[in-house]
Amino acid sequence: MSPFRESLENASAPALRSMSGLPRAVPFLLVLGLMVAGILIPGWGWVLVALVTLFLLWLLLLGWPRLTTPERLMRIAVVAMALAITLTQAFPR
Template structure:
């Protein structure tokens, strides 16, 4: 029996989630802050790429947790993803 798309993504993500759980929370938060700082302080194409990385990460986590979230949690996380994507697009588009 073939696995669904969601099951394949969850199985492929399991080792990465385990690695993330092994990293101390302060280190993971610090890495996110560094990427966001690059997004805010770097020149135009690099800032867009940094926010694109953040958007991909947030989208991946949103996809993995979607079924366990309530409606308000889904809406808030979609808002964060939309904002990050919008900032990435603005950063990638030349002036």
């Protein structure tokens, strides 16, 4: 295991333990609520979408070694869409 991966997993362990104690619907509803709020709030709403994007990227990094190629591609697509929404909200025409 690389030093970066080991430090990432060690730093993430407390947060993952606390999230695992929550009902399964809570993280999903929180991400959904932040995405909807970020899309609907003009001006600074992109910050909420950026937080969701970073959260999804963090989960992707943690799960990367255990994912199959199609699962990796689907999760990369979701992170890319969240990033596109973030950039569109942050830098409107």
